[in-house]
Structure formats: C-alpha cells, structure tokens
Amino acid sequence: MSGTGNTIGTRGLVLNEPLIFEQGSPGRVGYSLPPVDVPEKKAEVLIPKRLLRDGIPGMPEVSEVDVIRHYTRISQWNYCVDLGFFPLGSCTMKYNPRINEDMARLPGFAKAHPYQPEELSQGALQLMWELEQYLAEVAGMDRVTLQPSAGAHGELTGLMMIRAYHTSRGNPRSKVLIPDSAHGTNPATSALCGYRVVPVKEGPRGIVEAKAVAEVMDNEVAAIMVTSPNTLGLFEDQIVEVSKIVHAKGGQVYCDGANLNSVMGISRPGDCGVDVIQINLHKTFSQPHGGGGPGAGPVALKKHLAPFMPVPTVEKKGNRLTLDFKRPKSIGKVRAFAASFGVLVRSYTYIRSMGSAGLRRASEVAVLNANYIQSQLKGTYHLPYDRHCMHECVFTDALQARHDIHTVDIAKRLIDYGFHPPTIYFPLIVKAALMIEPTETESKETLDQFIAAMKRIAQEAEENPEVLRQAPHNPKVTRMNETKAAREPKLRWRPTS
Amino acid sequence: MRYIPNTDADCKAMLQAIGVRSVEELFADIPAAVRLKRPLKVPPALSESEVARQVRALADKNANADRYSMFLGAGCYNHFSPSILNHLVLRGEFLTPYTPYQPEVAQGTLQALYEYQTLICLLTGMDVSNASMYEGASATAEAALMAHRITGRSEVVMARAVHPEYRAVTRTYASQLGISFREVAFTEAGVTDIGQVRKMLSERVSCLVVQSPNFLGVIEDLTPLAEAAHAVGALLVVAVAEPVSLGIVKPPGECGADIVTGEGAGLGTGLNYGGPAVGFFATREKFMRHMPGRLVGETEDREGRTGYVLTLATREQHIRREKATSNICTSESLIANMSAMYMVTMGPQGLRDVALLNLRKAAYAKDRLAKVRGFSLRFTGPTFNEFVLRTKKKPGEILKGLLKRQIIGGLDLGRFYPELKDCLLVCVTEQNSRPEIDALAKALGGGR
Ligand SMILES: Cc1ncc(COP(=O)(O)O)c(C=O)c1O
Numbered sequence: 001m002s003g004t005g006n007t008i009g010t011r012g013l014v015l016n017e018p019l020i021f022e023q024g025s026p027g028r029v030g031y032s033l034p035p036v037d038v039p040e041k042k043a044e045v046l047i048p049k050r051l052l053r054d055g056i057p058g059m060p061e062v063s064e065v066d067v068i069r070h071y072t073r074i075s076q077w078n079y080c081v082d083l084g085f086f087p088l089g090s091c092t093m094k095y096n097p098r099i100n101e102d103m104a105r106l107p108g109f110a111k112a113h114p115y116q117p118e119e120l121s122q123g124a125l126q127l128m129w130e131l132e133q134y135l136a137e138v139a140g141m142d143r144v145t146l147q148p149s150a151g152a153h154g155e156l157t158g159l160m161m162i163r164a165y166h167t168s169r170g171n172p173r174s175k176v177l178i179p180d181s182a183h184g185t186n187p188a189t190s191a192l193c194g195y196r197v198v199p200v201k202e203g204p205r206g207i208v209e210a211k212a213v214a215e216v217m218d219n220e221v222a223a224i225m226v227t228s229p230n231t232l233g234l235f236e237d238q239i240v241e242v243s244k245i246v247h248a249k250g251g252q253v254y255c256d257g258a259n260l261n262s263v264m265g266i267s268r269p270g271d272c273g274v275d276v277i278q279i280n281l282h283k284t285f286s287q288p289h290g291g292g293g294p295g296a297g298p299v300a301l302k303k304h305l306a307p308f309m310p311v312p313t314v315e316k317k318g319n320r321l322t323l324d325f326k327r328p329k330s331i332g333k334v335r336a337f338a339a340s341f342g343v344l345v346r347s348y349t350y351i352r353s354m355g356s357a358g359l360r361r362a363s364e365v366a367v368l369n370a371n372y373i374q375s376q377l378k379g380t381y382h383l384p385y386d387r388h389c390m391h392e393c394v395f396t397d398a399l400q401a402r403h404d405i406h407t408v409d410i411a412k413r414l415i416d417y418g419f420h421p422p423t424i425y426f427p428l429i430v431k432a433a434l435m436i437e438p439t440e441t442e443s444k445e446t447l448d449q450f451i452a453a454m455k456r457i458a459q460e461a462e463e464n465p466e467v468l469r470q471a472p473h474n475p476k477v478t479r480m481n482e483t484k485a486a487r488e489p490k491l492r493w494r495p496t497s
Numbered sequence: 498m499r500y501i502p503n504t505d506a507d508c509k510a511m512l513q514a515i516g517v518r519s520v521e522e523l524f525a526d527i528p529a530a531v532r533l534k535r536p537l538k539v540p541p542a543l544s545e546s547e548v549a550r551q552v553r554a555l556a557d558k559n560a561n562a563d564r565y566s567m568f569l570g571a572g573c574y575n576h577f578s579p580s581i582l583n584h585l586v587l588r589g590e591f592l593t594p595y596t597p598y599q600p601e602v603a604q605g606t607l608q609a610l611y612e613y614q615t616l617i618c619l620l621t622g623m624d625v626s627n628a629s630m631y632e633g634a635s636a637t638a639e640a641a642l643m644a645h646r647i648t649g650r651s652e653v654v655m656a657r658a659v660h661p662e663y664r665a666v667t668r669t670y671a672s673q674l675g676i677s678f679r680e681v682a683f684t685e686a687g688v689t690d691i692g693q694v695r696k697m698l699s700e701r702v703s704c705l706v707v708q709s710p711n712f713l714g715v716i717e718d719l720t721p722l723a724e725a726a727h728a729v730g731a732l733l734v735v736a737v738a739e740p741v742s743l744g745i746v747k748p749p750g751e752c753g754a755d756i757v758t759g760e761g762a763g764l765g766t767g768l769n770y771g772g773p774a775v776g777f778f779a780t781r782e783k784f785m786r787h788m789p790g791r792l793v794g795e796t797e798d799r800e801g802r803t804g805y806v807l808t809l810a811t812r813e814q815h816i817r818r819e820k821a822t823s824n825i826c827t828s829e830s831l832i833a834n835m836s837a838m839y840m841v842t843m844g845p846q847g848l849r850d851v852a853l854l855n856l857r858k859a860a861y862a863k864d865r866l867a868k869v870r871g872f873s874l875r876f877t878g879p880t881f882n883e884f885v886l887r888t889k890k891k892p893g894e895i896l897k898g899l900l901k902r903q904i905i906g907g908l909d910l911g912r913f914y915p916e917l918k919d920c921l922l923v924c925v926t927e928q929n930s931r932p933e934i935d936a937l938a939k940a941l942g943g944g945r
Pocket of ligand 1: 091256826827
C-alpha cells in the first residue's frame with residue numbers, strides 16, 4: 001500500500017498504551033522510602049487542618065514495572081536523532097554524545113547546591129568560567145552570561161541589556177528592526193521588552209541590504225535583530241555595512257545566533273560588528289533537545305554592554321573564582337540560581353572533546369552536507385535562492401503544487417521512508433518552505449538515502465499523488481485533526497465520576 | 498573525529514558532486530575582512546578518557562550532597578530520585594527528539610506531556626497546565642505578565658516572603674513593560690501581612706504574588722489572600738518552590754489561586770547546581786488562552802484514533818510574532834516528563850508519605866535545634882520542611898564551623914534580608930537521617 005520497499009522506513013511492532021491514569025490498582029506502589037526515624041507526629045499536630053489536603057484524587061497507583069513499561073512503550077512512538085536522520089532546519093539536530101550525559105551526572109555536579117559556599121564550588125565555577133572564554137572566542141565577543149535557559153531567553157536577556165544601555169544614555173528608544181525572515185521569537189522578544197517592531201524586507205538575494213536598513217534607521221531604533229547565517233541558510237554578507245549604519249545612529253546590533261553551527265572557526269559575529277548574540281547550546285553545542293528542552297542560551301556581548309549583564313557573573317580573582325553580584329547597572333536576574341548548569345557541563349565536555357580544529361571541521365562538514373543535499377535535489381524541487389548555502393538549504397513545493405501536492409504532503413511522506421521531516425512553512429518569506437539542515441554528524445550514505453527518498457517522493461507526486469496526501473502510512477497514527485484540538489481544547493485527563 | 502562520520506574521501510566525492518574544488522568555495526559569501534585567519538583559541542581535542550578525567554577533576558572540587566550533610570534548601574531541594582527516572586530520561590527516544598512539531602512521530606513525547614499537564618493540575622488543584630516553562634522564577638515572572646494582560650493593570654503587589662530570586666526575576670521582566678512593584682512585609686508568624694495586603698491592593702493592581710511554603714519556610718493561609726485580591730479584581734498568583742509540600746499541604750487551586758507557578762526540580766530532578774529545572778504553570782480554564790508556553794491537547798487522527806498534538810498555537814510566537822503571549826519556544830520538556838515520572842512512581846500514597854517524612858523530620862530538627870543554647874525559632878507560623886533559626890553568633894561563622902564536620906548547615910538569611918541577618922534558614926528532607934540531624938544539633942553545641 002505505502003510502497004516504500006527498499007528504504008529504511010518500515011512498519012514494526014509497537015504496543016498500544018493507554019494513559020497512565022487508566023492503569024493501576026488501589027494500593028499498588030512504585031516507590032520505597034526509608035523508615036520514619038523521628039517521632040511520628042500526625043500532620044494535623046504540626047500544620048492546622050485547614051491548610052492540609054485530603055488526598056490527590058486521580059493520581060495513578062502503579063508499580064515500578066508499570067512505570068518502566070508505560071514510558072518505554074510510549075517512547076517507541078517517537079522519532080529521534082538516535083534513530084535516524086532528523087534534518088529539521090534551524091534546529092541543528094546533531095548527534096548528542098553520551099559522555100556528556102555521564103559528566104552531567106557526576107555527583108560533584110548533579111548533587112551540588114547552588115547556594116553552597118563558593119570555596120566548595122570552585123569546580124563548577126571553573127567550568128563556567130572556562131566555558132565563558134570558549135564561547136566568547138567562538139563568537140568573537142568580550143563577555144558571556146551563561147544564565148539564560150534557551151535561545152528565546154537569551155534574546156530577551158540580550159535585548160534587556162540593550163535597553164538598559166540606551167536607558168543609561170538617556171533614552172531607551174522605541175523600535176527594533178527585524179527582517180521578515182526572522183524567527184518568531186525575535187519579534188515576540190522585542191514586544192516583551194516594550195519595543196515596537198519595524199520590519200525590514202530582504203533583498204532579491206535573500207539577505208538584508210544596507211540600503212534597506214539605512215532607509216528605516218533613525219535615533220529611535222534601539223537595535224536591529226539579524227540572524228546570520230539567516231533562516232534561508234545564507235550568510236548576511238552586508239552585515240558589516242549594516243552594523244556601521246546602525247552604529248552611526250547609536251543603535252545596537254543583535255545577532256540571533258541560532259545558526260552558529262555553520263561558522264565556528266570560520267567567521268565570528270563579533271568581527272562583523274555584532275554587539276550581542278545568543279548561542280543555543282542545544283543546537284550548536286550538542287545539548288540534547290529532550291523533546292523541547294532543557295536547553296541554554298548564553299549571551300555573548302561586547303565590553304560596552306558588560307555593566308548590564310545579569311547577576312551573578314563569574315569572575316577570577318587570582319586563583320579563586322567568585323560569583324559577582326555587585327553590579328549596580330545590571331538588568332538583574334532572568335532566572336533563579338546561576339544557570340541551567342547541567343546543560344553547561346554537557347556543552348563544556350563537547351567543546352573539550354571537539355577541540356579548536358574539531359569545531360571548525362564540524363562547521364565545514366555541516367556546510368558541505370547541506371550543499372550536497374541542495375545540489376542533488378535542485379531541479380527535482382524548486383530552489384528559490386539558487387546560490388551556495390551555509391548549514392541549511394531551503395526548497396519549496398512549487399514544482400509539485402501543480403499535482404496538488406504540497407509541502408506538508410512531502411514532509412509527511414518522508415516519515416514513511418524513515419526520515420524526520422524538515423522544518424516546513426518557515427521562513428515565512430518563502431512560500432511553502434522545506435528547510436533542510438543535515439548537520440555534520442550525518443554520513444554521505446545517510447544523505448544519499450534521504451536524497452533518494454526525496455526523489456522518489458517527487459516521482460510519486462506525479463504518478464501516485466494520493467499516496468502522498470494520505471501519508472504517513474507507517475506510524476502508529478496518521479495525520480492528526482489539529483482543528484478539532486484547537487476548537488474543543490482538551491488539555492488534560494479528568495477523573496470520571 | 499568520532500562525531501563526524503564523513504571521511505576526506507567522502508568529502509571529496511561530495512565536493513565533486515556539488516561542482517566545487519574545496520570547502521572554501523562554499524564559504525565564498527563570507528567577506529574576506531570578516532574571515533577568521535587563525536585557529537580558534539580553544540584547547541585541542543581530548544580523547545574520551547582524557548576528557549572524562551579532566552571533567553571529573555572539576556566535579557571533585559565541589560562539595561555535594563553525597564559527601565556532606567545537606568541542610569540547604571532555599572528553592573533547590575535535596576530529594577531522592579528513584580533510579581528508574583534516570584534510565585527513562587536517558588532513552589534516546591525521549592532524550593534526542595525536537596519539540597513535537599510532527600505529531601505522527603512524536604506521540605511518545607506528546608502523551609507524556611499531556612500526562613504531565615494532568616499531573617500538575619492534580620497536584621496544584623488547577624484546571625489547566627502548560628507543557629513547562631524554564632524554571633520557577635521566570636514562570637512566576639510570566640504569571641505577572643499574564644495578569645497584566647488579563648486585567649490591563651500595571652501594578653504588582655508581591656510578598657517579601659517570596660523567594661528573593663523569584664522577586665528579582667519578576668522585577669526584571671515586569672520593569673521592561675513599565676509595570677511597577679510593591680512589596681508586602683511578613684509578620685512575626687513569618688506569613689504575609691494580610692492587613693498590609695489589604696491596604697496595598699487597589700483597582701490598579703493586576704495581581705498579588707505570594708509563595709507557599711514561603712521563603713521563610715512558613716505555609717501561607719491562601720484563602721484570605723485570594724479573597725482580598727479578588728475583592729479588587731486582582732488575580733492571586735501562588736508560587737510553589739517546594740513541590741513536595743503539595744503531597745500534604747492544601748493545593749493553591751482549592752484556596753482560590755488564579756495562577757499557580759513553581760519549580761518542579763524537586764520532583765526527582767535534583768540539585769544540579771541550580772539547573773536544569775522546570776517551571777510549572779497552571780491556571781483556571783477561563784484564562785487558558787492567555788497562557789504562555791506550549792500546550793498539548795487530545796484529538797484524533799484521520800481514522801479516529803486518539804492522539805495528541807501541540808495546540809492553541811495562535812497564542813505563540815511562531816504564529817503571532819510580536820502579539821504572542823510570550824516569546825518562549827524551547828522550554829523544559831524532558832525535565833517536565835522526569836517530574837511526571839516521579840509523580841506516577843510515587844503515586845498518591847508516595848507523595849503523601851514523602852511529604853510527611855519531610856514534615857516530621859523537619860519538625861524533629863526544629864524542636865531539637867531550637868533547644869540548643871544560642872538558638873531560637875524566629876517565626877511562629879506552621880512550616881513544612883524548612884524553618885528559620887535566630888542565632889546569637891553570626892550565621893556566617895556558624896556555617897563555616899559546620900563545614901569542618903562535613904555539614905552544609907543552611908542559608909545565611911542576611912544575604913537576602915538585612916532584617917534577618919541574625920538568622921539561618923535550615924532545610925530537612927527525607928534525605929537527612931536522624932543521626933545527621935543529631936550531629937547538626939551537637940555541632941551547634943546541643944550535646945548528646
Ligand atoms: C532562528 C532561531 N532563533 C531563535 C530560536 C529560539 O530558540 P529556543 O527555542 O531555544 O528558544 C530558534 C529555535 O527554534 C531559531 O531557529
């Protein structure tokens with residue numbers, strides 16, 4: 001029926017598994033606790049009864065075996081990097097080294113308390129201090145705050161610092177320039193900082209042109225938020241001129257660093273005039289995505305913004321590392337405690353494993369892999385910007401649309417062939433985009449299998465379009481009714497009766 | 498490099514297929530002036546065994562709760578994590594997918610998050626929960642922004658007994674939008690002063706933010722606080738930094754809370770020097786569409802089979818851009834799911850038992866330590882697993898002395914509250930045995 005013979009995608013045995021709330025039996029337990037070795041006072045004696053709860057109706061009662069089976073079964077309904085190719089554009093789905101997981105779980109990190117004395121936290125502080133140096137070097141910046149918990153959190157932190165900088169000079173300013181190809185977090189972040197978004201159109205080559213920026217740049221613009229390389233996978237080759245124009249009117253250049261994976265050791269945003277950049281450790285620096293976090297979004301910045309960094313910063317005083325909270329111009333804090341520390345351990349381990357040459361090699365191969373896919377699929381799929389790309393390439397469904405086959409159909413059919421779909425319908429400036437980012441951790445054979453599957457799908461679009469419209473056929477469920485989900489929101493299980 | 502499969506020969510074949518001679522040509526768009534002409538100043542690569550040795554050497558420089566008796570809480574609690582949790586979150590199927598944008602191949606993450614949302618609702622007594630925020634403090638800040646959006650008002654009243662870092666983060670977020678702040682003092686019982694709350698509340702106030710158990714360890718009586726807030730049309734936001742307390746303490750949802758936020762790391766994730774953590778965020782049905790963050794909803798596929806998807810995306814940045822309810826994108830799915838695994842492993846009885854164990858051990862410690870000469874209880878209100886001791890000697894010196902006996906004795910409250918500079922915040926969990934508590938008392942001069 002599905003006709004995907006001779007590829008890696010196939011059907012296999014997966015088990016049905018109901019919600020955990022529909023399982024178990026009263027009195028069944030999955031936990032053990034040490035005996036009570038202190039007086040067994042009743043709760044009501046210690047806390048007034050009106051402040052106590054009766055129970056937690058609806059919480060499941062299951063055994064340890066039940067928990068393992070439940071999660072193991074449902075886990076098998078997920079596609080993941082460990083299983084195969086995950087070319088989700090803009091997301092840098094590279095392999096997640098397991099040594100990093102071991103390091104994050106060392107008791108000296110996993111069981112350290114953020115408020116334990118500094119003299120007993122020197123290892124954690126040293127790791128943070130060194131990581132700051134490495135990230136600053138890769139980005140070409142002066143300082144880094146490790147506090148933000150994801151990319152968007154980094155954007156927010158960066159923009160708050162820019163706002164504080166302008167405020168200290170007398171006017172916070174009111175606008176932020178954002179190219180139309182930007183990720184949604186950029187305008188959303190600007191709004192959270194109280195800024196009005198002024199869109200900037202890309203030129204015909206898919207990049208932000210200096211003259212377009214000059215036209216809208218004025219003394220009320222706090223910053224431009226550029227993504228370089230951008231979401232079309234193109235290097236913003238006028239960024240130096242753009243930076244000069246923005247700086248000349250007192251503005252700041254914020255770079256969304258989500259795509260840093262393509263330029264490590266090759267070009268540094270700081271050398272391009274960028275003042276602030278967030279670095280997504282869960283993209284470029286191998287922190288696993290976890291189905292949507294945890295990540296971390298350290299923000300690298302130039303000296304003039306250092307007074308505004310969130311507290312605490314990590315400082316070196318002789319041989320001793322300390323947390324510095326006495327920074328009067330600081331924007332304050334963006335999360336409790338120092339950082340998403342476990343994520344930092346993983347990225348630190350990754351950087352030490354890769355080394356200087358390895359990081360550069362990663363970027364080179366990431367770009368090579370993307371260009372290889374682009375060159376092999378060009379002609380089969382419409383390529384709106386026909387130039388060499390960086391870490392990702394962006395196609396559209398224009399050649400398939402005449403068979404009434406759309407980006408979503410192509411994406412869903414890829415699942416049958418054993419691949420995760422690319423990012424679809426983003427960036428918004430490309431109609432019906434298919435955004436493919438292979439990363440450096442994929443072999444030529446994998447890319448060839450993917451390319452073959454994409455070509456087969458293009459052929460199917462002509463010969464048997466219905467099989468695409470009904471795709472995917474192999475997973476446990478077919479296309480989901482998203483309209484129903486939004487119209488009649490059901491966001492939780494509820495106990496019956 | 499073992500993480501990069503392509504060999505030089507593979508690369509050459511690919512370059513040929515592309516039609517270029519070298520990788521350099523692919524970077525031709527990067528202007529020469531901004532090319533890096535030297536190697537990155539990052540140390541050379543280490544083998545796996547070398548990197549493990551070096552990173553372990555760093556870890557070994559830190560104190561940790563295995564080597565020290567840990568009486569430090571203050572928003573980051575030393576609870577036991579059942580072994581299965583780590584095994585389950587290390588499954589590649591949970592560890593290595595992206596946010597579930599393609600539901601057909603992400604039903605595992607989606608169902609797990611749907612269950613997480615339900616578990617948070619059951620634990621907090623609320624109607625709906627999102628699929629996670631970064632951590633407790635920023636979740637609380639986003640709650641204040643949500644109250645501002647709902648009420649259109651620009652003043653936040655926040656209890657001084659809320660975690661100082663939660664207050665700091667909320668202030669940072671809110672000040673960007675010109676939202677002003679006022680703090681309510683705590684009483685001699687260690688609870689938020691309801692009289693002062695009533696005076697500060699007005700029709701300009703969007704929300705009252707309190708924490709329970711609060712930073713001083715005292716359980717707040719939320720019902721009158723909710724009534725006071727609602728009387729002026731403001732929302733009550735309740736932060737819960739110690740989720741294990743909810744095994745026994747009445748949930749904020751049963752006390753009139755409108756938004757409940759908090760830190761879920763206490764549910765099996767652990768200390769990790771403060772992170773990763775997970776912010777939970779739950780509210781009433783009527784405010785559902787004002788929520789920040791991802792939401793997982795139930796629906797069906799084309800053949801009528803039940804399944805789950807990310808839903809109500811019209812609140813979010815990728816659809817609404819500058820009009821979104823938040824900028825949050827990647828959050829803390831894996832940690833949220835780890836906390837869900839904890840909750841189902843413990844079940845209703847386990848959650849109650851572990852909470853009771855915390856309560857009883859802390860009550861024993863409180864009794865024992867308050868009897869040591871030079872120490873007394875600072876507040877009279879009911880506590881869960883944390884309490885404040887007033888000390889005759891300087892808290893900093895006391896803590897230093899304890900370190901010599903491998904005891905991390907608590908928090909010097911002067912760090913955050915000048916008015917409590919003669920006070921220690923002590924936390925006792927199920928991980929602290931009676932002999933450890935006795936050793937602490939003895940080290941403080943309490944004999945036996
Ligand atoms: C270009 C770009 N910017 C920003 C972000 C936001 O990063 P995060 O999801 O870590 O908040 C993303 C992630 O999808 C992205 O692709």
